[in-house]
Amino acid sequence: MATTLDINGKSVAVSAAPETPLLWVLRDEAGLTGSKFGCGIGQCGACTVLADGTPIRSCSIPIASLAGVKIATIESLGGSHALQQAWVKHDVPQCGYCQSGQLMSATALLAKTPKPTDADIDAAMDGNICRCGAYQRIRAAIKDAAGLGDAAETAKA
């Protein structure tokens, strides 16, 4: 029983059962391991991908509900997206496990709100947990990518 999904602009036929969450199809079947498993109940955001531009928690969305929906994963950003450049510039990641999800939430934010306020960032990013606590740099990198200034966080000796 094949389901056809639109993943990163490609039509992908997958054999997983229709109730299978998108995350496991992306990771185990499509080989796209950038999106991570963190909680399985849509609470941590590590699995965040875009569905027609809207961030969704792929661990909790069955593939049956995604027919005709354009799915974009971290792999679609290409590695040099403005947000990814800002992430590297600010050395945002620590363990790095949550960052794919953080970046996809941030991508959706900037697509909708090119010049976000702190309140916009709070609303867009609170669904993405970072246990390393890279939050301050995530905020700084989003602002930097949005052209809102370079709020680099560096230690002062």
Add this chain to the structure above:
Amino acid sequence: MNAPVKSQELKSGSTRRELVVGATLVGGALLVGCSPGDILAMGAKSDFGAFGPFIKIGADGAVTVISKHIEFGQGNHAGLAAIVAEELDADWSKVKVEQAAANAKIYANIGIGVQGTGGSTAIANSWMQLRNAGASARAMFVDAAAAKWSLPAAEITVKDGVVSHAKSGKSAGFGDLLAEAAKITPPKTPVLKAPKAFTLIGTDRVRRKDSQAKSDGTARFTQDVQLPNMLTAMVAHAPRFGATVASFDATEAKKVAGVVDVFQIPTGVAVVAQNTWAAKAGREALKVTWDESKCQKHSSDKLTADYTDWAAGKGTLPEKTPWQVFQTQGDATKPAQGQIFEAAYDFPFLAHATMEPMNCVAEIGGGKNKLTFGSQIPTVDQLNTAKIVMTLPGKVEIETLFAGGSFGRRGNYQSDYAVECVHIAKKVGGGRPVKLVWTREDDMTAGYFRPLTHHRLKIVTDKDGYPMSWTHRVVTQSLMKGSPTPTKGIDETTVEGTKGSPYLKATPVVDAQVLMPDLDVPVLWWRSVGATHTAFVMEHTIDQLARKAGKDPVAYRLALYEKAGAKRHIAVLNLALEKAGAVTPGWSRGVAVHESFGTVVAQVAEVQLVDGVPKVGRVVAAVDCGIAIAPNQIAAQMEGGICYGLSAGLFGRVSVKDGAVEQTNFDTYRVLRNSEAPHVETHILPSGNAPSGVGEPGVPVIAPAVANAILALNGQATNSLPMVKG
């Protein structure tokens, strides 16, 4: 002048790991007369290139630094690589980092004796080793150039990976001289740079090498391992601590498409499947009957009540659980006369809650004994695997990957989840790869936890309000349970931070004791270990004593630090306050200072109460970690450590009821989110001392700083964590 941060503090920072490894070795009944590393590395590969086990240089001149330490967020790979690059004069922009293989001898943590990462020791124990490695390789290139060009070595310089002779205009890259340099005998005592000659260390150029891979989804974690023919396993774990499998019915589980096998292992019932979702569905269809006859069925509320009674000298102590003195001064039988201050503090169990739930990949059989995962103490993981597959520990191959956090969880003397995977892979057999996946629920309910802890204090103060006698009782589980030879006497990790506190040093009479009840709730070090509770108790108590004496908490601290000779504490506190400047209008300020793992951290926190819930706006941190190698990453560790500590201080609570954990996921185990994170400014105290760690010392300081700000705001002390209940 700062106190030296050399072997003494490195040792104190890693005491618990030394105990762990020592205990494990004894339990392994290994040979006598050899060093642990010699024995444990038997059978391991030890063929390294001309520049030794820490440096590889390619034909293109590119330098790769081999890290014996795992990278799970601490940024140690950046610092370790920078140490080598500095002494080698490599081109930093082209330096890469690779994870070392498991080798208990070659890649031993010098502070532990075998290979492992923990106790904030990665940089500290590698400092001289990697400086020597870099300087040695540099000398080999200089000598090779001197011979090739027939010029005096003393006139040859190295910069950014280029070897030059100014007068003759000759120059060559590392790649050009590679063959000749590889033939040079490495110097026995390479000449190291004077720290003032450093051009890379201590600069903002020392940045992470993994940020790109961790921003584009290509960084490889255990969860991402996909191998040909690989199976994925989940385990049905006992619902209560101490329960074992009585029987199970796999009929329905085996009907799930993709499920390959179901069988019992020591810790539960394994479901092995073609993919993760099938394994999960199979586990849900599995029926297991548990034998709970040996369960102790503890509950957090009862434990807290018991601990409170015991600390107050009431109730009956558990069998074979004596009070043990961990610090004593003066004559405790003659209590001082004066004002009495009494307080008690309660701390809950805490989950590490790493973003990546525990997991492991194992290939066992068919001539293979290989683990691929985020191994924090490879030597212990080798030992525990070797016992199951019956081989030499050194022959257990471990490929260490990035881990999505650890905070202590992956440094487990039982190698709990790795051993689980080994049992499954052994049963599958033939060297077929098996990936064990724990769900968040497994991760949160199976343990291990920071122990539930109670402190009780009685302090008698003099006419100026300073302590004359300090009576301190701690009740907490030992972190050493389950090691093959449990510690006799005090488990230092339960009291570190109270023991050795400058406040106790400044008090004439001290009577400090710990009680370590033995429970079946599994506990483990949790980022900053004993300091997770001791720093709170000491720092919040000091503020209360100061206010009771009508003194400013900063001045009160400084007076005690002067008395104790705690010069580094004074320096970081003054630096933090100077940088913090005036209090932001509308905010309440609290300070806290704590030394752990040889590093002293002061934090100034600005707090508001919003509908009764603390909101932390700005935190100014000052840190003395010796020579700062990667200032940007020191700042990152302060920022992250503060979030980790604040998350626990505000929200963190695992509660046990009838021997089962009540929280199962992030919906019930609340953690700090982006909008709740403070803005942290980090300032590093200039120092010429050897470096000490930064991964943990930022964590335990924030909660007491916040509690002190609330105390300043409304006079209310915080006697239990988390601050936000329910």
